[in-house]
Amino acid sequence: MAPAPLRCSDSQVSLVLIVIIVVAGLALIAGLIRSAQRAERERGRLAATIEHLAEGLIVTE
Secondary structure, three states, X not given: OOOOOOOOOXXXXXXXXXXXXXXXXXXXXXXXXXXXXXXXXXXXXXHHHHHHHHHHHOOOO
């Protein structure tokens, strides 16, 4: 005997879709924050490298 088909009301389907959209949005925001943090670290490393190179170019008498 086959199992009875799953029955969902329109409001239940809408609620599930809203939850999926919210979770996907939160994941997107978390990814953007992580990307921004990574870019900030890279900028810090680049600034330190430039500063180090600039110190090497300064000629003291």
